[in-house]
Amino acid sequence: MSDFFQHFGQTVAFIAITAVVIGSALAATFAKSIVHASFALFFTLLGMAGYYFLLGADFLGITQVIIYVGGILVLLLFGVLLTSRSLDQLQIRSRASYIAASAVGLAVLAMLWKAIIRGPWQHVTPVVPQQTTQSLGRLLLTDYLLAFEFSSVTLLAALIGAAYIVRRREK
Amino acid sequence: MAIGLEHYLVVGAVLFALGLVCCMARRTAIGILIGIELILNAANINLIAFDRFGTGRFDGQIFAVFVIILAACEAAIALAIIIGMFMNFGTIDTDVADKLEG
Numbered sequence: 001m002s003d004f005f006q007h008f009g010q011t012v013a014f015i016a017i018t019a020v021v022i023g024s025a026l027a028a029t030f031a032k033s034i035v036h037a038s039f040a041l042f043f044t045l046l047g048m049a050g051y052y053f054l055l056g057a058d059f060l061g062i063t064q065v066i067i068y069v070g071g072i073l074v075l076l077l078f079g080v081l082l083t084s085r086s087l088d089q090l091q092i093r094s095r096a097s098y099i100a101a102s103a104v105g106l107a108v109l110a111m112l113w114k115a116i117i118r119g120p121w122q123h124v125t126p127v128v129p130q131q132t133t134q135s136l137g138r139l140l141l142t143d144y145l146l147a148f149e150f151s152s153v154t155l156l157a158a159l160i161g162a163a164y165i166v167r168r169r170e171k
Numbered sequence: 172m173a174i175g176l177e178h179y180l181v182v183g184a185v186l187f188a189l190g191l192v193c194c195m196a197r198r199t200a201i202g203i204l205i206g207i208e209l210i211l212n213a214a215n216i217n218l219i220a221f222d223r224f225g226t227g228r229f230d231g232q233i234f235a236v237f238v239i240i241l242a243a244c245e246a247a248i249a250l251a252i253i254i255g256m257f258m259n260f261g262t263i264d265t266d267v268a269d270k271l272e273g
Contacts, residue, residue, distance in 0.1 A: 076204065076250070079201050
């Protein structure tokens with residue numbers, strides 16, 4: 001009985017999160033103004049964090065909220081506001097290019113749909129992971145140590161490069 | 172009906188298609204960046220779903236961590252390029268920046 005309720009709760013949560021994510025992603029793609037699109041992206045990213053919690057990846061859910069919602073989205077809004085002088089005459093492309101892009105998107109989606117439906121997925125009974133943070137930390141410092149260090153150097157290089165690109169140039 | 176792997180894969184596919192449409196149809200560089208973020212999130216949900224419904228060895232979650240790190244790098248660099256473009260051209264319309272066009 002409790003198993004049934006757990007499944008039911010998961011299904012309801014999945015449907016609710018999917019409604020939020022797909023709806024706001026549609027808004028982010030088709031909204032006229034770029035500010036509205038950025039705010040729609042906010043709800044998409046929060047919904048993704050909800051999916052991560054639903055999938056048992058609690059560390060990644062928190063990371064998603066901190067980095068995407070707290071960092072990347074704020075950067076994006078900074079970009080929107082700093083360049084807003086040019087935004088009012090720049091709404092969206094012509095309707096025709098939106099229709100063409102949507103046609104390509106639908107074609108890609110149909111292809112992926114076919115692959116997902118036909119795919120020979122092997123259904124393993126999922127083990128419920130307990131301590132994701134501990135296991136992730138152990139893996140990062142053992143099996144994936146080189147990639148971890150390399151990504152930290154990449155992040156440093158990217159931030160220095162970003163500051164260098166937008167520096168004030170002396171005439 | 173229990174939620175299985177395919178449901179998450181379909182959500183990822185829909186997000187990927189929407190991100191692709193956003194990249195192709197928007198004129199502003201920031202709109203293209205929004206599309207790229209949607210595509211990266213679509214990849215991430217696939218990775219985590221495969222991790223959850225796979226062996227449970229956390230490899231998928233590690234990959235997702237690296238995707239998030241690279242997304243942060245990419246957002247910082249892209250915003251720097253966008254602001255540099257705004258300083259040079261006075262606009263972030265991607266149709267204007269065609270100096271390298273042959």
